Amino acid sequence: xxxxxxxxxxxxxxxxxxxxxxxxSPKIKIAGIVPSALLGVSLFSSTMLLILVFTTxxxxxxxxxxxxxxxxxxxxxxxxxxxxxxxxxxxxxxxxTVVHVYAIGYMENDKGFNRFFSWLSAFVFxxxxxxxxxxxxxxxxxxxxxxxxxxxxxxxxxxxxxxxWAANEAFIxxxxxxxxxxxxxxxxxxxxxxxxxxxxxxxxxxLDSAILVWMGIFxxxxxxxxxxxxxxxxxxxxxxxxxxxxxxxxxxxxxxxAGVYLVVRASxxxxxxxxxxxxxxxxxxxxxxxxxSMALVNRDMKRVIAYSTLSQLGYMFAAAGLGAYxxxxxxxxxxxxxxxxxxxxxxxxxHAMHDELDPFKMGGLNKVMKxxxxxxxxxxxxxxxxxxLAGFFSKDLILEVAFVENHYIIYSVLLFTAGLTAFYxxxxxxxxxxxxERYKLFGIHPHEAHKFMLVAMSPLxxxxxxxxxxxxxxxxxxxxxxxxxxxxxxxxxxxxxxxIGTQLFVAGAILYAYKKYTSRxxxxxxxxxxxxxxxxxxxxxxxxxxxxxxxxxLVKAYRELSDVLWTKVDQKVVDGTVDGIANILYNTGDTTxxxxxxxxxxxxxxxxxxxxxxxxxxxxxxxAARYSGEIKIFLSGLGV
Amino acid sequence: xxxxxxHYLVLSTILFAIGLVGVMRRKNLLMLxxxxxxxxxxxxxxxxxxxxxxxxxxxxxxxxxxxAIAASEVAVGLGLLIVWHKKHNNIDLDNMSSMRx
Numbered sequence: 021x022x023x024x025x026x027x028x029x030x031x032x033x034x035x036x037x038x039x040x041x042x043x044x045s046p047k048i049k050i051a052g053i054v055p056s057a058l059l060g061v062s063l064f065s066s067t068m069l070l071i072l073v074f075t076t077x078x079x080x081x082x083x084x085x086x087x088x089x090x091x092x093x094x095x096x097x098x099x100x101x102x103x104x105x106x107x108x109x110x111x112x113x114x115x116x117t118v119v120h121v122y123a124i125g126y127m128e129n130d131k132g133f134n135r136f137f138s139w140l141s142a143f144v145f146x147x148x149x150x151x152x153x154x155x156x157x158x159x160x161x162x163x164x165x166x167x168x169x170x171x172x173x174x175x176x177x178x179x180x181x182x183x184x185w186a187a188n189e190a191f192i193x194x195x196x197x198x199x200x201x202x203x204x205x206x207x208x209x210x211x212x213x214x215x216x217x218x219x220x221x222x223x224x225x226x227l228d229s230a231i232l233v234w235m236g237i238f239x240x241x242x243x244x245x246x247x248x249x250x251x252x253x254x255x256x257x258x259x260x261x262x263x264x265x266x267x268x269x270x271x272x273x274x275x276x277x278a279g280v281y282l283v284v285r286a287s288x289x290x291x292x293x294x295x296x297x298x299x300x301x302x303x304x305x306x307x308x309x310x311x312x313s314m315a316l317v318n319r320d321m322k323r324v325i326a327y328s329t330l331s332q333l334g335y336m337f338a339a340a341g342l343g344a345y346x347x348x349x350x351x352x353x354x355x356x357x358x359x360x361x362x363x364x365x366x367x368x369x370x371h372a373m374h375d376e377l378d379p380f381k382m383g384g385l386n387k388v389m390k391x392x393x394x395x396x397x398x399x400x401x402x403x404x405x406x407x408x409l410a411g412f413f414s415k416d417l418i419l420e421v422a423f424v425e426n427h428y429i430i431y432s433v434l435l436f437t438a439g440l441t442a443f444y445x446x447x448x449x450x451x452x453x454x455x456x457e458r459y460k461l462f463g464i465h466p467h468e469a470h471k472f473m474l475v476a477m478s479p480l481x482x483x484x485x486x487x488x489x490x491x492x493x494x495x496x497x498x499x500x501x502x503x504x505x506x507x508x509x510x511x512x513x514x515x516x517x518x519x520i521g522t523q524l525f526v527a528g529a530i531l532y533a534y535k536k537y538t539s540r541x542x543x544x545x546x547x548x549x550x551x552x553x554x555x556x557x558x559x560x561x562x563x564x565x566x567x568x569x570x571x572x573x574l575v576k577a578y579r580e581l582s583d584v585l586w587t588k589v590d591q592k593v594v595d596g597t598v599d600g601i602a603n604i605l606y607n608t609g610d611t612t613x614x615x616x617x618x619x620x621x622x623x624x625x626x627x628x629x630x631x632x633x634x635x636x637x638x639x640x641x642x643x644a645a646r647y648s649g650e651i652k653i654f655l656s657g658l659g660v
Numbered sequence: 661x662x663x664x665x666x667h668y669l670v671l672s673t674i675l676f677a678i679g680l681v682g683v684m685r686r687k688n689l690l691m692l693x694x695x696x697x698x699x700x701x702x703x704x705x706x707x708x709x710x711x712x713x714x715x716x717x718x719x720x721x722x723x724x725x726x727x728a729i730a731a732s733e734v735a736v737g738l739g740l741l742i743v744w745h746k747k748h749n750n751i752d753l754d755n756m757s758s759m760r761x
Contacts, residue, residue, distance in 0.1 A: 617757065618756075618757035618758065619753070619754060619756075619757050620753045620756050620757075621684070621686075621687060621753045621754065624683050624684060625684050628680060628683065628684055
């Protein structure tokens with residue numbers, strides 16, 4: 021069985037290296053096919069491991085080799101396959117296999133085809149290291165690995181100024197959070213003496229609660245960066261500069277959920293500190309609402325979906341913060357399927373519209389893009405949480421958790437957000453696929469994507485529909501490692517009122533969105549309508565002016581500071597010191613070279629002077645050594 | 661007053677100082693050789709005196725070596741001096757500045 025573990029882990033790496041062989045050569049199809057096939061192998065191995073873990077409850081734990089062993093510090097390259105990591109492995113390998121196959125079609129006309137697959141497979145490898153590691157150090161390696169690959173993929177079209185800017189923004193934001201994460205890891209090591217999950221979590225209950233709180237906070241800040249929670253959220257929307265398969269894989273299904281995974285993995289820690297948990301849940305609920313509100317008005321199709329991802333990550337954190345780790349992981353899984361599907365659908369639309377992203381310039385595409393239309397609609401229904409699709413089970417569960425735990429504010433915020441989610445999802449669907457065919461004004465002739473791309477997306481479609489029915493099997497499996505908490509609303513009448521009420525609310529939001537955005541009056545906004553000039557709209561379309569604030573008050577201030585440090589400290593002090601030393605040497609050389617007059621008599625005089633100087637030194641030292649005792653007494657008398 | 665070690669050493673020091681001044685002040689190469697000779701012999705006096713004082717012959721043997729080497733050094737030096745004189749018609753130190761840096 022260890023063989024499956026290693027093939028699951030390393031075949032993406034092999035695929036990445038294979039594609040990298042052709043990195044500099046022109047597009048060659050095999051550079052896409054081989055990594056995809058190897059990911060298929062990885063998916064197969066993960067499935068075998070899932071079956072093993074599910075049927076026999078065996079968890080695999082291997083130590084591939086020692087990494088660091090020095091003094092008390094012992095960190096192996098250890099991997100663990102338990103009920104939690106195997107779920108993540110399935111999500112990661114499944115979505116990435118689909119995305120790889122899809123990308124063969126999506127990137128077919130791109131010059132960087134080979135390079136793209138190398139980065140993409142390297143990303144999957146890092147993600148597998150992240151989820152399979154059995155210690156915090158390995159997790160951190162994977163964490164940085166996905167950060168690096170994400171940078172390479174967001175900035176994939178590096179000739180575009182905005183893409184490189186977004187890549188750097190994502191990378192720097194994540195570095196800020198990673199610093200906190202490192203501090204958290206150091207705290208764990210400092211206080212428990214180990215980085216292995218199992219040993220560290222066993223040692224934690226006996227620690228001082230203040231230390232545990234700091235550990236929890238610092239680790240969570242790391243998670244906030246990767247999962248783009250407020251106030252480190254701005255990078256996620258900008259990361260949509262990357263190719264769409266990247267958005268689907270990294271910025272919807274896998275990497276951004278790494279933060280949730282970290283909180284779930286560290287559940288024994290967060291169980292000990294419910295106050296931090298409550299903070300996480302509140303922040304999650306806030307982000308859910310905050311991001312959903314920005315998605316309401318945005319005119320960039322991919323950004324709307326990105327904000328929706330942000331909002332759903334908020335849901336996951338809300339659940340995890342309230343101690344319902346298995347619910348968070350369940351929503352993570354369901355969300356990965358339908359959100360990746362949504363993104364890939366958006367990729368098809370983008371191709372059809374020649375990279376046009378404004379949904380107001382589309383409309384009526386359902387006639388030419390039937391397959392994509394069906395898939396995106398199903399994904400949106402799932403995202404909105406309509407019975408019996410995946411989103412219903414997972415999202416409703418989070419609402420129930422909030423309700424049962426008596427956090428009514430969180431509950432109402434999340435409930436309201438569910439309505440917003442339905443509204444913005446169907447605003448998008450309505451604008452893209454229904455109504456007038458506005459694209460004709462722009463002279464675009466849309467076409468459906470390749471058939472094999474649609475076929476590649478179909479597993480996600482299937483899972484988006486049926487993932488909810490695995491709820492109980494999944495529950496039985498993961499609760500062997502996660503806290504087993506059932507959330508049942510005690511009174512059946514309350515339960516039915518709540519469920520049906522939520523469904524009606526969501527359905528109402530969908531209908532409203534349809535009614536509003538399929539009407540014939542929809543025009544491409546030109547900035548003159550009353551709504552576009554209202555304060556609320558401006559606030560939302562400018563993302564609450566947060567990027568502006570960062571730019572004006574943080575980036576500019578930092579730049580000023582850097583300028584000052586550069587011109588004053590670096591050029592004057594640092595360079596000054598170095599140049600000064602060099603100048604001293606030059607000047608002594610210049611002044612002393614006159615000694616070399618070549619006149620024998622002068623040289624003899626210098627020789628005598630040198631001999632005298634050395635002799636006097638010898639005499640002084642001799643005397644000092646001889647009278648050292650007396651000198652000491654004399655000096656101590658002076659109080660030196 | 662009996663003549664003891666200190667007298668010899670003082671004599672040696674005075675001779676050494678004379679030699680040193682000669683080395684520094686003289687501009688004539690021949691005089692420079694004389695001054696060097698004085699320096700070496702000043703040291704020889706000390707060697708001999710101290711050797712006698714300690715009843716150890718090593719110092720006197722050293723003095724002999726110094727005399728022998730000084731003789732050969734002067735022989736080589738005078739040879740070079742004659743060649744230089746033939747070439748430049750003077751033996752003034754201030755004219756020998758081809759080593760100027």
